[in-house]
Amino acid sequence: MAQILHEKDSVRLRKVLVQLLARSESDDCLLCDSGGHVLALEGASKHDPFLISALGAGIFGASRELARMLGENEFSAVLHQGEHRSIFLRAVDADTLLVMIFSRSANVGLVKLYSTPAVDDLRQILADIQHGPSVPGPEDSRPFVLSPDAQLFSLRKE
């Protein structure tokens, strides 16, 4: 599972999402892991990406269990169709999920079609990140420092 995403990896992932967004005429594309973390996102949505990824990971986990029950390895994709907006979830690898949100003006067929090469590209990039020697940029190799005023969570002021 990806723990650190360096800037150059982000750029590569993003490129794929930008292209997918344009080709499929979707509103949003989001890449998340099975724990619900957001790896990358593109689109102009007002929806909270963190909620989408939490719910997306949940839906996908549930459908994976259903698949197992039916003796399928897994369902590789899930489509939820609404009147105005739809959402398409597709497995990238065992631990990563592509979420696409699109409106009525987009075509479901195209969304599915273009998601296939995109998923292949994403899978490749994720595999490179996993296995390849990662060269963090100079910015990325500094140690993390706790904020001096590490005020975590406090009550609202009356």
Next chain:
Amino acid sequence: MSFVNFKKKEVQFKLVYYGPGLCGKTTNLQVIHRLINPEARGDLTSIATAGERTLFFDFMPLVANAIEGFQTRFQLYTVPGQVMYNLTRRMVLRGVDGVVFVADSQWSKMSENVESFANLEENLRLQSETLQTLPHVLQYNKRDLPDVAPVHFMEFMLNNGAVRQSSFPAVATTGEGVFEALNMVARLVLHKFMTVHNRKEEGACELALV
């Protein structure tokens, strides 16, 4: 598992509230939502039955100013406590960074607490995780009720490992013991993150992925 995005200058952590049915996990998130500085939180989303029992999870994102130069996000989840939803609990636990174990202090709930704690350990084991290394705290909830076990008894039942964990008596409905538990688990998670990552940075060959 924490997630660092250098491009967005963002670190994401996942905190899970765990415990037996009706112990007050959802109530913890509700009261945090109500009392926290509103700038620090997103919406609270609950997937529940009509009877308000958690069916899938509750979810609320929090943002803190904890790591210099990075936005630090803590994603809060609760699991459904009812015994039959174990598969869902496993799903919610995936990639967890810290746990608040909420116990119900009533005498009548003691065996459910112990069972739920064992269930947590078992589910963590299935994802090759253990409470020995996973940051966690205990919250002894519902201290306002009449028939509750004394704190030292709850410690004896639930906090009896080699290393004593922080524990907090609480009344989740009023917020007592809620922020204390949240801040402590968040601190433990940050501490572990610093230790693991900064040690790696010093090493000769830094691995981007673990």
